[in-house]
Structures are given as C-alpha cells and as structure tokens.
Amino acid sequence: xxxxxxxxxxxxxxxxxxxxxxxxxxxxxxxxxxxxxxxxxxxxxxxxxxxxxxxxxxxxxxxxxxxxxxxxxxxxxxxxxxxxxxxxxxxxxxxxxxxxxxxxxxxxxxxxxxxxxxxxxxxxxxxxxxxxxxxxxxxxxxxxxxxxxxxxxxxxxxxxxxxxxxxxxxxxxxxxxxxxxxxxxxxxxxxxxxxxxxxxxxxxxxxxxxxxxxxxxxxxxxxxxxxxxxxxxxxxxxxxxxxxxxxxxxxxxxxxxxxxxxxxxxxxxxxxxxxxxxxxxxxxxxxxxxxxxxxxxxxxxxxxxxxxxxxxxxxxxxxxxxxxxxxxxxxxxxxxxxxxxxxxxxxxxxxxxxxxxxxxxxxxxxxxxxxxxxxxxxxxxxxxxxxxxxxxxxxxxxxxxxxxxxxxxxxxxxxxxxxxxxxxxxxxxxxxxxxxxxxxxxxxxxxxxxxxxxxxxxxxxxxxxxxxxxxxxxxxxxxxxxxxxxxxxxxxxxxxxxxxxxxxxxxxxxxxxxxxxxxxxxxxxxxxxxxxxxxxxxxxxxxxxxxxxxxxxxxxxxxxxxxxxxxxxxxxxxxxxxxxxxxxxxxxxxxxxxxxxxxxxxxxxxxxxxxxxxxxxxxxxxxxxxxxxxxxxxxxxxxxxxxxxxxxxxxxxxxxxxxxxxxxxxxxxxxxxxxxxxxxxxxxxxxxxxxxxxxxxxxxxxxxxxxxxxxxxxxxxxxxxxxxxxxxxxxxxxxxxxxxxxxxxxxxxxxxxxxxxxxxxxxxxxxxxxxxxxxxxxxxxxxxxxxxxxxxxxxxxxxxxxxxxxxxxxxxxxxxxxxxxxxxxxxxxxxxxxxxxxxxxxxxxxxxxxxxxxxxxxxxxxxxxxxxxxxxxxxxxxxxxxxxxxxxxxxxxxxxxxxxxxxxxxxxxxxxxxxxxxxxxxxxxxxxxxxxxxxxxxxxx
Numbered sequence: 025x026x027x028x029x030x031x032x033x034x035x036x037x038x039x040x041x042x043x044x045x046x047x048x049x050x051x052x053x054x055x056x057x058x059x060x061x062x063x064x065x066x067x068x069x070x071x072x073x074x075x076x077x078x079x080x081x082x083x084x085x086x087x088x089x090x091x092x093x094x095x096x097x098x099x100x101x102x103x104x105x106x107x108x109x110x111x112x113x114x115x116x117x118x119x120x121x122x123x124x125x126x127x128x129x130x131x132x133x134x135x136x137x138x139x140x141x142x143x144x145x146x147x148x149x150x151x152x153x154x155x156x157x158x159x160x161x162x163x164x165x166x167x168x169x170x171x172x173x174x175x176x177x178x179x180x181x182x183x184x185x186x187x188x189x190x191x192x193x194x195x196x197x198x199x200x201x202x203x204x205x206x207x208x209x210x211x212x213x214x215x216x217x218x219x220x221x222x223x224x225x226x227x228x229x230x231x232x233x234x235x236x237x238x239x240x241x242x243x244x245x246x247x248x249x250x251x252x253x254x255x256x257x258x259x260x261x262x263x264x265x266x267x268x269x270x271x272x273x274x275x276x277x278x279x280x281x282x283x284x285x286x287x288x289x290x291x292x293x294x295x296x297x298x299x300x301x302x303x304x305x306x307x308x309x310x311x312x313x314x315x316x317x318x319x320x321x322x323x324x325x326x327x328x329x330x331x332x333x334x335x336x337x338x339x340x341x342x343x344x345x346x347x348x349x350x351x352x353x354x355x356x357x358x359x360x361x362x363x364x365x366x367x368x369x370x371x372x373x374x375x376x377x378x379x380x381x382x383x384x385x386x387x388x389x390x391x392x393x394x395x396x397x398x399x400x401x402x403x404x405x406x407x408x409x410x411x412x413x414x415x416x417x418x419x420x421x422x423x424x425x426x427x428x429x430x431x432x433x434x435x436x437x438x439x440x441x442x443x444x445x446x447x448x449x450x451x452x453x454x455x456x457x458x459x460x461x462x463x464x465x466x467x468x469x470x471x472x473x474x475x476x477x478x479x480x481x482x483x484x485x486x487x488x489x490x491x492x493x494x495x496x497x498x499x500x501x502x503x504x505x506x507x508x509x510x511x512x513x514x515x516x517x518x519x520x521x522x523x524x525x526x527x528x529x530x531x532x533x534x535x536x537x538x539x540x541x542x543x544x545x546x547x548x549x550x551x552x553x554x555x556x557x558x559x560x561x562x563x564x565x566x567x568x569x570x571x572x573x574x575x576x577x578x579x580x581x582x583x584x585x586x587x588x589x590x591x592x593x594x595x596x597x598x599x600x601x602x603x604x605x606x607x608x609x610x611x612x613x614x615x616x617x618x619x620x621x622x623x624x625x626x627x628x629x630x631x632x633x634x635x636x637x638x639x640x641x642x643x644x645x646x647x648x649x650x651x652x653x654x655x656x657x658x659x660x661x662x663x664x665x666x667x668x669x670x671x672x673x674x675x676x677x678x679x680x681x682x683x684x685x686x687x688x689x690x691x692x693x694x695x696x697x698x699x700x701x702x703x704x705x706x707x708x709x710x711x712x713x714x715x716x717x718x719x720x721x722x723x724x725x726x727x728x729x730x731x732x733x734x735x736x737x738x739x740x741x742x743x744x745x746x747x748x749x750x751x752x753x754x755x756x757x758x759x760x761x762x763x764x765x766x767x768x769x770x771x772x773x774x775x776x777x778x779x780x781x782x783x784x785x786x787x788x789x790x791x792x793x794x795x796x797x798x799x800x801x802x803x804x805x806x807x808x809x810x811x812x813x814x815x816x817x818x819x820x821x822x823x824x825x826x827x828x829x830x831x832x833x834x835x836x837x838x839x840x841x842x843x844x845x846x847x848x849x850x851x852x853x854x855x856x857x858x859x860x861x862x863x864x865x866x867x868x869x870x871x872x873x874x875x876x877x878x879x880x881x882x883x884x885x886x887x888x889x890x891x892x893x894x895x896x897x898x899x900x901x902x903x904x905x906x907x908x909x910x911x912x913x914x915x916x917x918x919x920x921x922x923x924x925x926x927x928x929x930x931x932x933x934x935x936x937x938x939x940x941x942x943x944x945x946x947x948x949x950x951x952x953x954x955x956x957x958x959x960x961x962x963x964x965x
Contacts, residue, residue, distance in 0.1 A: 128162050198227075217244070275484060326359075367799040371800065435616065448623050456490050473533065512638075580691055586923040587919075594689065896928065
C-alpha cells in the first residue's frame with residue numbers, strides 16, 4: 025500500500041494520563057500518523073505501557089521536575105530514529121525524530137516553551153535545534169506549544185519569533201485560536217513547515233474537555249509515496265466448517281496406504297499432505313485487508329451528537345457569544361456522558377451473553393484497557409536472513425576445549441555406574457489423545473497444522489498418529505520435517521540496535537510436541553528413579569518453582585543470620601546456555617546414565633540435522649542448520665539441559681547451590697571470624713564451577729553475575745569492605761539489591777524495592793481503571809482490580825510476606841482499599857467497613873497467609889520439594905489424649921526475631937493454626953475451605 029499524505033497533529037494534554045481513554049478515542053477517530061504531545065506530566069516511574077495506544081510507538085522525554093514533558097506517537101509502520109533531546113534545565117522541552125520515508129529525510133520536532141524563561145532564551149534554543157538538523161534532513165516540521173500568541177502580531181516576542189522563522193524560510197500554518205476560554209482566545213500552538221511546502225489541509229479540532237488547548241493538525245504532502253506495510257491478515261476460515269461432512273471426507277482418505285509405508289518421513293508427508301488438502305476444502309485459507317472499523321459502541325446517535333457538538337464549537341468561535349459557549353459546553357457534556365453509557369452498555373451486554381472469554385478484547389475495543397503490543401523489530405534489523413544468521417552464529421560454541429576427554433570421562437571413567445536400564449516404550453491412543461487435549465498453544469509451525477486442526481480430526485486420527493510415533497520409537501528416528509523451527513524474533517528492549525537485542529521465539533510443528541511429550545514423560549520418570557537431578561534444581565519439575573527455590577535460599581540465609589553468621593550469595597548468568605549444549609557431550613551423558621543404544625540414537629537423531637527459518641510478517645528467511653544446543657521452545661529441551669548439567673554439583677566442595685534451569689546461585693555462610701577461610705572456599709568453588717562450565721561448552725557472562733552479603737546489619741557493614749570474590753580475575757562488587765528469579769532481594773531481606781515497584785505498577789493500573797469507572801459495571805471493576813492491580817502482589821508473596829515492615833503492609837493494604845473505593849464508589853474519607861466480605865475478598869495480610877498455607881499444604885502432603893519438606897519437623901509421638909497436637913509442625917528454636925521471617929518458622933506458625941479437618945482435604949478443596957474460614961474470621965474480628 026502507498027500514499028503521499030502524512031497526518032500530523034499536536035495536543036497540549038495537560039496530563040496525558042488524565043482522561044487518557046477519551047484521548048485514545050480522539051486518536052482513533054482522527055487517525056493521524058504522528059501525534060505530538062506537550063505537557064505530558066509523565067514521570068520516569070510511569071511506564072510507557074500506561075499510555076500505550078494500539079498501532080502506535082510512543083517515545084517520550086519527561087521533565088525531571090514536576091509537570092512538563094513531551095512525547096510523540098508514531099504509527100508503527102514508520103521508520104524513525106531519535107535525533108536530539110534538549111537539556112532538562114533549558115527554556116524549552118524538545119524531542120526530535122528523523123523519519124525515513126523512501127528517499128525523504130523528514131526531521132520532526134515537538135516543542136514546549138517553559139514560560140518561566142524569557143522568549144529570547146527559547147528562540148535561541150529553537151534556532152540551535154533547527155541549525156543542527158538542517159544539514160541531515162530534507163524537510164522540517166516543528167510543532168508544539170510555543171506560548172507565543174500569533175493573534176497579537178505587534179507583540180515584541182511575536183515579532184522576534186516571526187523574524188527568526190522567516191530567516192530559516194519556515195512558515196507557521198495554523199490560523200485559528202488554539203486555546204479558547206469563555207473570555208480569551210489565543211493562538212499559541214503552532215506548526216512550522218518549510219516555505220512553499222504544499223499543505224493539503226490544516227486546522228484546529230476541539231479537545232472537548234481533554235485540555236483547555238485545541239488539537240492542531242495538518243495533512244502534510246510528501247514528495248513521493250510512502251511505502252506502508254499492507255495491513256493483511258491470513259487465516260483459516262472455519263465459519264462454514266461442517267463437522268459431519270469433514271469427518272466423512274477424513275474417513276475416506278486411504279489411511280491404510282500410510283500404514284504400509286516403510287519410511288517414517290514418508291508417513292509424516294502422507295499425513296500432512298492429506299490433512300492440509302482436506303482443510304483447504306473445509307476451512308480454506310483467506311487473506312483479508314484489515315479495514316479500520318468504528319468501535320462497537322459508536323452508534324448513529326453518538327455520531328450525530330459528536331457532529332452537533334463540533335458544529336456548536338465552530339459557531340462559538342465565530343460569534344464569541346456567551347449563549348453559544350454555554351450551548352457548546354452543554355452538548356459537550358451530553359456527548360461525553362452518552363459515550364460512557366454506550367461503552368458501559370456494550371460491556372454489560374457482552375457479559376450477559378456469557379462472553380467472559382472475550383472480556384479483554386471488548387475492553388480493548390472500547391479503549392478502556394489496552395495491553396501494550398510487543399515491540400516490533402525496527403526496519404534496519406528486519407532482514408530475516410541476517411537475523412537467522414545472527415541467531416545461528418550465536419549458538420556456535422566459542423570454546424577451544426577438547427571435548428574428547430570429557431566424552432571419554434562420561435563413557436568410561438564416570439565413578440557411578442548406571443548400566444543400560446532405559447529404553448523408550450511404545451505409547452497408546454489414550455496417551456496421545458490426552459496430550460492433544462492439554463496442549464494450549466495454537467501456533468502453527470512449518471507443517472502448517474495447528475492443534476485446533478488436529479483436535480477436529482480426533483478421535484479418528486488418533487490411531488494413525490499413534491502408529492507414526494510408535495514407528496519413530498521403533499526405528500529410533502525423529503522425523504526430518506519436525507526438526508525445522510519457525511523462529512519469530514522479538515525485541516528484548518524498546519529500541520533494539522543490534523541483532524543480539526532480539527530474542528528468538530521458536531514455533532515447532534504441533535505433532536512434534538506430542539512426540540516430545542511422550543519422550544519427556546518417560547525420560548523424566550527414569551531420571552527421577554535413578555535420582556541424578558540435583559535436589560535443589562527447581563526448574564521444570566512438578567511441585568518446584570521460583571518461589572520454592574527462593575524460600576529455600578532465604579530460609580538458609582535467615583537461619584545463618586540467627587546463628588550470628590554472614591552469608592554470601594552469588595548469582596551466576598550463562599550466555600545462551602540452552603543454545604551452546606554440545607550434542608556429542610549430551611549423547612555421552614545419556615549413555616553414562618543408562619540410556620540404551622536405541623534411546624540414545626533417538627535423542628541423537630532428535631538433536632542433529634536441525635534447522636530453522638526466521639519469519640517477520642510476510643518475509644521468510646532461508647533455512648539454516650543448527651549445530652549446537654537444544655531446540656528453543658521445545659518440550660524436551662529443558663529436561664535435556666537439566667540432564668546435561670546434572671554433575672555440576674561435583675565441582676562444589678564448600679558452597680551450597682540453588683538452581684533454576686540455567687540460573688545458578690552459590691550460597692556460603694560463615695562466622696565473621698572465619699572470613700579469610702570463607703573467601704578461599706568461595707573462590708575455590710567459584711573457579712571450579714567456571715572450569716566445569718567451560719569444559720561443557722557453557723560460558724558464564726561475568727557482566728551479569730552479582731554478589732550479595734547478607735546477615736545482621738552491623739556485622740555486614742563491618743566486613744563488607746573485606747569481601748574479595750573474583751571470577752577469572754574479575755572482581756564481583758557487592759550489591760545492596762539484586763533481581764533474583766523475578767524478586768528484588770535487598771541485603772536486609774525486607775524487599776522494600778520490590779514492594780515499591782509493585783505498588784507503583786498497581787497504582788498506575790488502578791488509575792487507568794479509575795478514569796473509566798463510569799463505563800464499568802461493578803462486576804467488571806472487581807475483575808479488573810483483581811487482574812490488573814492486586815495480582816502484582818501475588819508473585820512470591822510467600823517469600824516476601826513474612827519479611828514486610830508494618831509500613832509496607834499498610835502500603836499494600838492501601839492499594840486494596842483504593843480498589844474497594846473504586847468498586848463501590850466510596851469517597852476518600854468514608855468508611856469501607858464490610859465491603860471486603862461483601863465481594864468475598866480477604867484483606868492483603870490474610871490473602872498472603874492463604875497463599876502461604878496452600879504452598880505449605882502442598883509441601884507437606886506431597887513431600888515436594890524435598891529440600892523444603894526436610895526443613896520441617898513433626899510431632900509424631902504424642903499420647904492419645906493429646907491427639908489434637910498430633911502431626912503438628914514443630915516450631916524451630918531460635919535466638920532472634922530475624923528468624924521469624926523464615927520458611928521454617930512460618931510453616932509451623934501458619935500450618936498449625938489450621939483446623940485438622942481442613943488439613944485432610946486435597947489442595948483444591950483445602951484452598952476453598954480455608955478461604956471461607958479466613959473470610960469468617962475477618963468478618964467477626
């Protein structure tokens with residue numbers, strides 16, 4: 025698609041977040057390509073996601089002090105780079121971008137003049153900016169709030185301004201007042217373009233209560249067409265799908281021919297070709313052009329009211345009569361109210377239709393809640409072949425180690441002998457059907473079959489899929505067509521500059537996932553039976569999680585602090601750990617731990633001769649071979665990595681270790697008097713671990729490795745300067761706080777930074793809901809508050825909950841109280857008593873206690889993870905008349921209140937308070953009944 029007009033606009037928002045929903049409606053209605061914003065009033069603490077508009081990229085420059093700030097919304101299809109950022113202490117706030125439109129270099133600047141500075145200083149800065157961009161651009165557009173009234177041409181500042189823009193052959197094209205009140209009209213928002221530039225249209229649009237400034241705009245003519253991405257969507261059309269006729273055609277396929285084929289690759293080709301042809305008939309592939317539609321709440325009545333409102337504003341500008349002003353305000357208020365009521369009615373209608381699954385889509389359509397889209401790959405990095413080459417090259421091992429000795433060690437010299445005990449067993453249709461039912465992703469791999477398509481073929485297709493998978497097991501072959509991954513690159517940051525800033529997301533054929541699940545289940549069962557996985561490996565294991573790993577770490581640290589010990593915690597980061605696994609070493613390890621020849625051959629066949637393509641929108645790279653690593657996004661890959669590093673513990677003699685997949689942490693506790701010995705032990709283990717890693721082709725990224733010293737504050741402060749720990753001659757500095765498995769840990773184990781960050785996120789989302797409160801029913805408000813606000817405090821609340829100060833507890837509770845005021849429309853100083861129980865919510869303290877109790881119940885009943893269960897001691901030898909004390913968790917003896925933040929202490933405290941009849945329930949019913957109990961206690965207290 026191409027065009028030759030650029031829609032450019034500006035609005036002084038006077039707080040972008042206030043009335044943001046109405047601003048999105050205005051942006052949708054006007055459909056400008058670029059919208060400059062002044063006086064955003066955003067602070068660095070407010071993420072850009074909070075002011076995200078679908079289809080636009082947003083760049084910003086916030087003022088350090090209160091107020092001010094500028095930003096630019098640019099439609100996603102445009103290529104641009106940021107040119108210049110003005111200094112925070114200057115008289116103007118400026119943000120310049122360079123748009124690359126075919127052969128045109130267009131510099132666009134958004135400016136705000138700070139009135140506390142004189143006009144001369146502002147003009148000097150504007151002149152410097154124009155001079156700096158002129159040599160690198162073909163055309164200039166500059167717009168914003170200049171705070172210079174162009175309706176008063178005799179004013180001294182206005183004369184200086186017009187003289188300066190004339191000097192640069194620029195012209196100001198807005199001719200109507202841009203800030204209109206009942207008594208004044210000024211033209212202080214300007215658009216500057218080059219003299220002689222063709223402007224198709226320009227003007228002023230009333231902001232209707234968003235701000236006391238009007239929106240200014242122009243339709244900017246381009247020298248040549250702008251190549252835009254075609255908004256096309258390709259999909260399978262199931263609207264006319266008939267299951268009965270489909271089943272008849274499915275059964276008519278001569279499946280017996282597939283059974284008699286000898287090569288499993290031919291069997292796969294037969295199945296894929298016939299299913300694809302069948303679905304092309306019953307659910308053909310269609311490509312449609314995405315056309316912008318009116319939002320669902322935009323009724324004819326609303327359109328008429330908007331038209332009437334706009335006409336009344338035009339009339340007032342012409343007459344300047346009080347009666348016309350009052351009439352405009354009345355229409356504006358009626359229109360605003362009507363829009364909110366239509367949005368509310370639409371959402372309520374959808375909920376009454378039992379459309380809970382589409383609630384978030386409906387909220388997005390009404391501009392009430394928009395989730396930020398994943399950032400697009402910039403044009404200069406969008407060559408799929410170059411991306412694929414970068415991804416493949418990054419997985420090539422840079423190690424110069426001779427791996428033959430390591431392979432010989434695992435094959436011949438490993439001290440523990442396992443025999444050859446494992447081989448893959450054949451599967452059955454019931455297992456296949458269960459796996460097909462449980463796969464959640466509907467992404468389409470290189471075979472162009474989705475899980476939805478396979479489910480529509482069930483149960484008829486199940487015996488044939490079972491036959492194929494059993495053939496793979498018998499022949500020890502992983503089909504060639506299942507070895508090619510479709511990779512979608514996703515930027516790791518907002519503004520990626522290099523291919524290393526892109527993250528590969530691999531999509532594999534869905535039938536390969538079924539086979540991998542069969543293999544993984546059998547391998548996992550065997551690996552558990554021979555007990556080779558390190559006890560503290562918490563990644564990809566049932567009953568284990570980041571939370572259990574962090575509970576283990578913090579419990580050890582608090583236990584050591586209670587014994588007057590210091591603890592060193594080292595967090596290590598591996599560079600592309602999954603991508604650098606050596607296939608030959610992997611195979612030797614499998615042989616070492618008892619995989620027989622057929623099982624080893626199947627895994628080796630699975631790992632080798634793999635390839636990948638990169639796809640960006642409609643562009644696709646050529647296929648490139650993958651030499652090392654386990655497949656990203658695969659089901660089997662994580663287990664293979666865990667097996668690959670199973671012997672890591674042998675490299676450690678002194679330190680405790682905690683693992684979550686490739687996240688590795690070392691922990692060492694010591695008496696302060698033993699610091700010299702402790703440093704020797706830690707450095708010895710650290711160097712040994714680095715040697716082990718390099719021997720296996722794994723590279724530690726020292727720049728992302730962190731060190732913390734934990735313990736009692738005075739002791740910690742006394743010895744922190746003496747900590748000297750190094751990785752390969754690179755010292756690790758002691759950090760006061762580090763993000764560890766998603767939880768920000770500080771050296772006092774109070775988690776203040778983590779709480780502050782989540783309080784900030786919660787309030788941002790709460791404000792977004794609050795701005796749209798009049799459009800929402802009570803039911804929707806509850807859902808939004810739970811999902812977007814309170815959910816921020818769920819992650820690892822069993823870890824940080826017992827460590828919170830009373831101040832942080834109140835901060836978190838204040839969030840929930842604000843949610844209640846929003847839901848029930850209660851004013852700030854009015855009581856919210858009883859409202860928690862009315863909607864079935866626990867207060868935040870009880871909520872954390874419920875989450876902790878459920879986790880403790882899982883640990884105790886399943887005895888998993890073992891590293892947490894082993895920390896607990898139970899009263900088993902209790903005489904009959906003390907039965908109510910039987911199986912209680914013994915509270916550990918301790919010396920300090922610091923220990924009362926630990927898992928061991930809180931597990932006994934919380935679990936012992938639960939009635940025995942509830943403890944006997946399975947986890948699902950346990951949570952329900954305990955919630956009822958806490959709710960009752962909350963109501964009566």
